[in-house]
Amino acid sequence: MTGIREPKRVFIKTYGCQMNVYDSDRMADSLAVEGYQQTDRVEDADLVLLNTCHIREKAAEKVYSELGRVRLLKEEAARAGRRVVVGVAGCVAQAEGSEIARRAPVVDLVVGPQSYQHLPALLRDVERGGRPVETEFAIAEKFERLPAAAAARTRSRGVTAFLTIQEGCDKFCTFCVVPYTRGAEVSRPVSRIVEEAQRLAEAGVREVTLLGQNVNAWHGLGDDGSEWGLGRLLFRLAEIPGLDRLRYTTSHPRDMDDALIAAHRDLPALMPYLHLPVQSGSDRILAAMNRRHRADDYFRLVDRIRDIRPDIALSSDFIVGFPGETDADFEATMHLVERVGYCAAYSFKYSARPGTPAAGLTDFVADPIASERLSGLQALILDQQTAFNRSKVGTSMDVLFERAGRQPGQIMGRSPYLQAVQLDGDASWIGKIGRVSIASLGSNSLFGERIEALARHRPSVSLEVTT
Numbered sequence: 001m002t003g004i005r006e007p008k009r010v011f012i013k014t015y016g017c018q019m020n021v022y023d024s025d026r027m028a029d030s031l032a033v034e035g036y037q038q039t040d041r042v043e044d045a046d047l048v049l050l051n052t053c054h055i056r057e058k059a060a061e062k063v064y065s066e067l068g069r070v071r072l073l074k075e076e077a078a079r080a081g082r083r084v085v086v087g088v089a090g091c092v093a094q095a096e097g098s099e100i101a102r103r104a105p106v107v108d109l110v111v112g113p114q115s116y117q118h119l120p121a122l123l124r125d126v127e128r129g130g131r132p133v134e135t136e137f138a139i140a141e142k143f144e145r146l147p148a149a150a151a152a153r154t155r156s157r158g159v160t161a162f163l164t165i166q167e168g169c170d171k172f173c174t175f176c177v178v179p180y181t182r183g184a185e186v187s188r189p190v191s192r193i194v195e196e197a198q199r200l201a202e203a204g205v206r207e208v209t210l211l212g213q214n215v216n217a218w219h220g221l222g223d224d225g226s227e228w229g230l231g232r233l234l235f236r237l238a239e240i241p242g243l244d245r246l247r248y249t250t251s252h253p254r255d256m257d258d259a260l261i262a263a264h265r266d267l268p269a270l271m272p273y274l275h276l277p278v279q280s281g282s283d284r285i286l287a288a289m290n291r292r293h294r295a296d297d298y299f300r301l302v303d304r305i306r307d308i309r310p311d312i313a314l315s316s317d318f319i320v321g322f323p324g325e326t327d328a329d330f331e332a333t334m335h336l337v338e339r340v341g342y343c344a345a346y347s348f349k350y351s352a353r354p355g356t357p358a359a360g361l362t363d364f365v366a367d368p369i370a371s372e373r374l375s376g377l378q379a380l381i382l383d384q385q386t387a388f389n390r391s392k393v394g395t396s397m398d399v400l401f402e403r404a405g406r407q408p409g410q411i412m413g414r415s416p417y418l419q420a421v422q423l424d425g426d427a428s429w430i431g432k433i434g435r436v437s438i439a440s441l442g443s444n445s446l447f448g449e450r451i452e453a454l455a456r457h458r459p460s461v462s463l464e465v466t467t
């Protein structure tokens, strides 16, 4: 390979969900061991990795336009005598495999999400003139081999971190590619999760978000010899000194068991925020999506969670324009949103994905109708989000200070409800939790001021109205 520079530099661009964010860090970890330093300037990179998402057509197509730009960079570097290696990772890599290399000659290697432990070997293969495509499913092996490298880099992490505890999906919603791109559900063992959480806490992380495509389907053998669910695991993680805040995402409504719901009452470190995707409010559409619950089951679940934790904030995901969706089905979705009341939600126009059962349905919803429904739904969600944020003005909340704010002398943190909070403060507060009185609502954040001495480890959160 020409242009041997030390250290070599890797640029990683991440698309899609938090799981990809976590995976990108793991790839950087394993490459750090190989002497690669991460750069945020693509033009400096010796290795460009795109960690891709296949969930909707638009997400998948972005990769090809990005590869077009990368090709120009690669050609320019070649003219200067420097080799740039280009890799496609993530869910598009898994779904399309060698098709990517065929469609985009700029690509040197393709690696699916369960094969990142092979990255160093694949790079050596490229060096020898190969063009490897690795899309083997070996989730357990991925987790066994990747975290070991992570120890080297945990120091540089911030105050919050993701920790993948479960991967894959056995639910097979008819619209969704995840069961095909990530494979079957696999839970990581308790001991590995605890070890990794401990390492994060030692490196200064105060808030950990546990990740999984069906995170609440996680289960494992606990250190007491019994089978644990997510609720029990959360209690164990809360014992780790320094881990003040725990979150988890994404949950499936069918897997919210009693122990997990009870943890929202009994575990102060568990933040009162729950992302609980429902997709639709129509029983007919829910059945066609194979969600395996009705709208009414969701309402009952939400009521139970709110009974136990009245201040919990809920968010969700919605799809509009699923094949066969009528005006009445869409009205049922609007009704569900009105009845539940969300602090935030993501909504998408249905996108037919190759290989999924729904892709064979033909009773399409015309695009202008889907667009109109999407904007109606988004307007309602935005109203609810604004009302939720406004309801916190005049209250005081515990805020975890994460980083310097937009203006000098300002600091930015997060409320228990994941709201961004800006206030005057000092960089020395970063990593601490302080009580903040919320004075006003801006376009993207709340503004407030600190009203109490800082606690380093304050596991509790309570909402009290001060006006």
Ligand code: SAH
Pocket (backbone or CB within 6 Å): 055, 056, 175, 176, 177, 178, 213, 214, 250, 251, 252, 277, 279, 317, 318, 319, 348, 349, 350, 351, 352, 353
């Ligand atoms: N495991 C999560 C969802 C992961 S995908 C769950 O079960 O809720 C994130 C979101 O993308 C989904 O909740 C859904 O709203 C959306 N999505 C998935 N496939 C889609 C498709 N084919 N078209 C449009 N939106 C889709």
Ligand code: SF4
Pocket (backbone or CB within 6 Å): 169, 170, 171, 172, 173, 176, 177, 178, 179, 213, 214, 252
């Ligand atoms: Fe996709 Fe459904 Fe699995 Fe979520 S539960 S990842 S939407 S198949």
Ligand code: F3S
Pocket (backbone or CB within 6 Å): 015, 016, 017, 018, 019, 020, 052, 053, 054, 055, 090, 091, 177, 178, 181, 182
């Ligand atoms: Fe996208 Fe794969 Fe995540 S398809 S949403 S990156 S699991």
